[in-house]
Amino acid sequence: MSLSENLEKLSNAYGVTGREEEVRNLLIKLMKPYVDEITVDRLENVIGVKKGKKSSPKVMLAAHIDEIGLMVKTITKEGFLQFVKMGGIDDRILLAQKVLVHTKKGLLHGIIGSKPPHIQKEEERKKIVAYDELFIDIGAASREDAETKGVKIGDPVVFDVKYAKISDDVVIGKAFDDRVGCAIMIEVLKMLEKTDCTIYAVGTVQEEVGLRGATTSAFGIDPDVGIALDVTVAGDVPGVKEFESNMKMGKGPALTVADAGLITHPKILRLLLDVAEENKIAYQLETGLPGTTDAARISLTRQGVPSGTVSVATRYIHSPTGMLSLKDAENAAKLVAAAIQKLKAILT
Numbered sequence: 001m002s003l004s005e006n007l008e009k010l011s012n013a014y015g016v017t018g019r020e021e022e023v024r025n026l027l028i029k030l031m032k033p034y035v036d037e038i039t040v041d042r043l044e045n046v047i048g049v050k051k052g053k054k055s056s057p058k059v060m061l062a063a064h065i066d067e068i069g070l071m072v073k074t075i076t077k078e079g080f081l082q083f084v085k086m087g088g089i090d091d092r093i094l095l096a097q098k099v100l101v102h103t104k105k106g107l108l109h110g111i112i113g114s115k116p117p118h119i120q121k122e123e124e125r126k127k128i129v130a131y132d133e134l135f136i137d138i139g140a141a142s143r144e145d146a147e148t149k150g151v152k153i154g155d156p157v158v159f160d161v162k163y164a165k166i167s168d169d170v171v172i173g174k175a176f177d178d179r180v181g182c183a184i185m186i187e188v189l190k191m192l193e194k195t196d197c198t199i200y201a202v203g204t205v206q207e208e209v210g211l212r213g214a215t216t217s218a219f220g221i222d223p224d225v226g227i228a229l230d231v232t233v234a235g236d237v238p239g240v241k242e243f244e245s246n247m248k249m250g251k252g253p254a255l256t257v258a259d260a261g262l263i264t265h266p267k268i269l270r271l272l273l274d275v276a277e278e279n280k281i282a283y284q285l286e287t288g289l290p291g292t293t294d295a296a297r298i299s300l301t302r303q304g305v306p307s308g309t310v311s312v313a314t315r316y317i318h319s320p321t322g323m324l325s326l327k328d329a330e331n332a333a334k335l336v337a338a339a340i341q342k343l344k345a346i347l348t
Contacts, residue, residue, distance in 0.1 A: 001030075003183050003184070003186075003187050003326065003329055003330055003333065004165070004171065004326055006030055006182075006183045006186055006187075007163070007171070007173070007176075007179060007180055007183040007326075007329070008163040008171075008173070009026060009030070010023065010026060010027070010030075010175075010179035010182050010183055011163040011173035011174050011175055011176065011179045012162055012163050012173070012174070013026050013175075013179075014067075014100070014102065014156075014158045015065055015066055015067055015175070016066065016067060016068075016069030016070070016071070016086050016102075016156035016157070016158055017066035017067065017068070017069065017086045017087050017205070017206050017207070017208040017209050018066070018086065018156075018205070018206055018209070019102070019156040020044065020065045020066050020203075020205050021044075023065040023066075023067075023179070023182075023203070024040065024044065024046045024065055024203060024205075027046055027065060027182055027186075027203045028040075028046055028048075030186050031046075031048040031185075031186055031189060031201060032048075034048075034050065034186065034189035034190055035048035035049055035050045035189060035199075035201065036049055036050055036051045037049045041216065041217060041220060042216070043205055043206070043212065043213055043216045043217070044205050044213075045202055045203060045204050045205055045213045045216065045217040046065070046202070046203040047200055047201070047202050047203075047217060047221070048189070048199075048200070048201040048202075049198065049199070049200055049201075050189060050192065050195070050198065050199040050201070051198050052195050052196050052197045052198040052199070053196050056196050056197050056198050056344070057196070057197045057198070057224040057225065057343060057344055057347050058197070058198050058200060058221060058222070058223045058224050058225075059197045059198070059199050059200065059223060059224065059225045059226075059227070059340055059343060060200045060202060060217075060218060060221050060223035060225070060226045060227070060298060060305075061185050061188060061199065061200065061201045061202065061227055061228075061229060061336070062202045062204050062214050062217070062218075062226065062227070062228045062229065062293075062294040062295070062298060063178055063181030063182045063184065063185045063201075063202070063203060063204070063228070063229040063230070063294075064178045064181065064203070064204045064205070064206075064207030064208070064213065064214070064230070064294060065178070065179075065182060065203040065204065065205060066087075066204075066205055066206055066207055066208050066213075067087070067158070067174070067175035067177070067178075067179070067208070068085075068086060068087035068088065068089050068175075068177070068208055068318055069086045069087065069156055069157055069158045069159070070083040070084065070085060070086060070089075070099070070136075070156070070157035070158075071083060071084050071086050071154060071155065071156055071157060072101065072136075072151060072152070072153055072154060072155045072157065073153065074153065075143045075146050075147065075151060075153070076135070076143065077142065077143050078142060078143070079138070079140030079141055079142045079143055079145050079146045080113075080135040080136065080137055080140075081101065081110070081135060081136035081137075081138065081146065081151065081157075082132070082134075082135050082136075083131070083134075083135075083136060083157060084131075085131055086156070086208065086209065087208030087209060087318070088208065088318050089131075089318060089319075090318065090319070091128055091129065091130050091131045092128050093319045093320065094112050094129075094131055094134055095112060095113075095114055095129055095134065096111065096112060096113070097111070097112045097159055097160075097320055098110075098111055098159070098160035098161075099111065099112060099136060099157050099158065099159055099160055100157065100158050100159075100160050101136065101138060101151060101155055101156075101157050102155055102156045102157070102158070103149065103150030103151050103152065103155050104150050104152070105149065105150030106150070108138050108149055108150070108151065109138070109160065110136040110137055110138040110139075110157075111136070111137050112134050112135070112136055112137075113134065113135055113136075113137045114129050114133060114134050114135070136157065138151070158174070159174055159320035159321075161173065161174035161320050161321050162174070166323075169250065169325050169326050169327050170249075170250075170323060170324070170325060170326070171323070171324060171326060172321050172322065172323045173321065173322065174320060174321060174322075175322075176231055176312075176314050176317065176322035176323075176324055177230070177231045177314065177317045177318065177322065178207065178229070178230050178231060180231060180312050180314070180324060180329050181228075181229035181230050181231070181312075182203060182229075183329065184229045184310075184312070184329055184332050184333045184336070185201050185203075185229055186201075187329075187330070187333035187337075188201075188229075188333050188336050188337045188340070189201055191333065191334070191337035192337055192340060192341070195340060195341060196341075196344045197340055197343055197344065199340065200221050200223060202214070202217050202221070204217060204294055207293075207294055211261075211292070211293075211294055211296060211297040213294075214228075214294035214295075214297040214298055215297040215301075218297060218298040218301040218305065219301055219302065222301070222302055223298070223301075223305055224305070224306075224347055225268065225305065225306050225307070225343055225347070226294075226295055226298030226299060226301075226305045226306070226307035226308075227268075227295070227307065227308055227309070227310060227336060227339075228293040228294040228295035228298065228307070228308075228309040228310075229309075229310055229311075229332065229336070230293045230294070230309060230310075230311045230312075231311055231312050231313075231314040231317055231322070231324070232245075232247055232254050232256075232286060232289060232311040232312070232313055232314065232317075233245045233247060233289065233313070233314075233317060234247050234248060234249045234313040234314055234315045234323075234324075235247055235248070236248040236249055236313075236315075237315060245289070246284070246286075247284055247286055247311075247313040248284070248313060249313050249314070249315055249323065249324060249325050249328070250313075250325040250327065250328060251282060251284055251313070251328075252276075252281065252282030252283045252284055252328060252331055253281070253283055253284070253310050253311065253312060253328055253331055253332035253335055254283070254284045254285075254286045254310070254311040254312070254313055255269065255272050255273070255276075255283055255284070255285055255286065255308070255309075255310060255311075256286050256287070256289075256293070256295070256308060256309040256310075256311065257269065257285055257286065257287040258287045258288070259286070259287070259288070259289040259290075259291060259292045259293070259296075259309070260289065260290050260291055260292045260296075261291075261292025261293070261295075261296030261297075262292055262293065262295050262296040262299055262307065262308075262309065264295075264307070264308040264309065265299070265306035265307060265308065267306055267346050268306050268307065268308035269308060270346075271339050271342060271343070271346055272308060272310065272335065272339055274342075275335060275338045275339045275342060276335055278338075279334065279335070279338055281331050281334060281335050282331065283331075283335070284313065286311070293309045293311070295307040295308060295309045310332050310335060310336055311332075312324050312325075312328045312329050312332055313325075313328060
């Protein structure tokens with residue numbers, strides 16, 4: 001399947017942080033033709049291994065499989081669900097969103113509601129409604145009715161959004177952070193039919209709540225090099241200053257120079273730049289982003305791991321629907337695959 005077809009499947013799958021089973025099982029299926037073995041570790045990271053030559057360098061690719069979402073906190077006596085946020089979500093985008101509640105009996109459709117604006121006081125209408133003032137309406141008549149439908153405290157909740165191609169190159173969908181990284185990782189494995197390196201392709205869990213899966217999987221793998229595949233903020237929309245984000249959708253993969261958790265190892269950055277220029281792959285350089293990626297934890301594993309991040313500039317990340325350029329994702333895969341083929345030279 002193409003990158004777009006894989007991304008569609010991955011985007012439409014559900015996997016709120018800490019509850020990634022559906023996405024993990026899908027990633028196992030999609031990676032299986034391109035790796036020699038697949039394991040799932042104790043924290044439930046999925047690790048595909050493509051073996052290189054004996055004593056070859058170990059390269060860890062990391063793309064997180066979790067997505068932002070919600071979790072049921074309480075059920076009111078009237079049958080409404082109150083929730084907590086799983087991952088960084090702006091309260092402003094929650095109101096009126098369609099959601100799916102994952103229960104032991106299956107999926108329940110719901111909508112995030114609040115006090116109707118028609119009966120709000122003027123000062124209320126001017127305020128952002130905080131998440132703890134919102135609720136999920138599943139059409140239940142009471143707490144007992146909600147429980148009969150299968151709802152329990154701790155059930156994960158995802159946004160009800162489907163993938164769509166809106167032009168030849170532009171797609172929209174749920175959880176591009178970081179299902180596009182997963183799709184890129186599969187493409188890299190496809191391209192690397194033969195390599196001197198041993199590739200560990202890791203679908204990491206719980207990234208959105210502290211890079212947890214990358215921390216444990218990197219310790220177990222003990223790689224020689226780490227590359228995170230992720231998204232970054234596209235700043236090419238009204239209201240965003242270039243100083244805040246100079247990344248643009250459709251202008252090539254973004255190479256992190258430094259962010260809040262990682263200063264890219266100079267050898268890795270130089271390799272990525274050289275490979276991009278040799279292969280005439282357009283790229284963007286990013287620095288100063290307040291967030292970070294799995295590479296931050298990989299780089300601090302054991303005695304330290306030379307690490308970097310290749311990202312796709314994506315509009316509206318950490319919201320129900322994102323937008324990105326397929327060409328950026330495809331070029332990210334080409335860049336990473338070509339860089340891996342030259343890694344041995346910089347490690348010896």
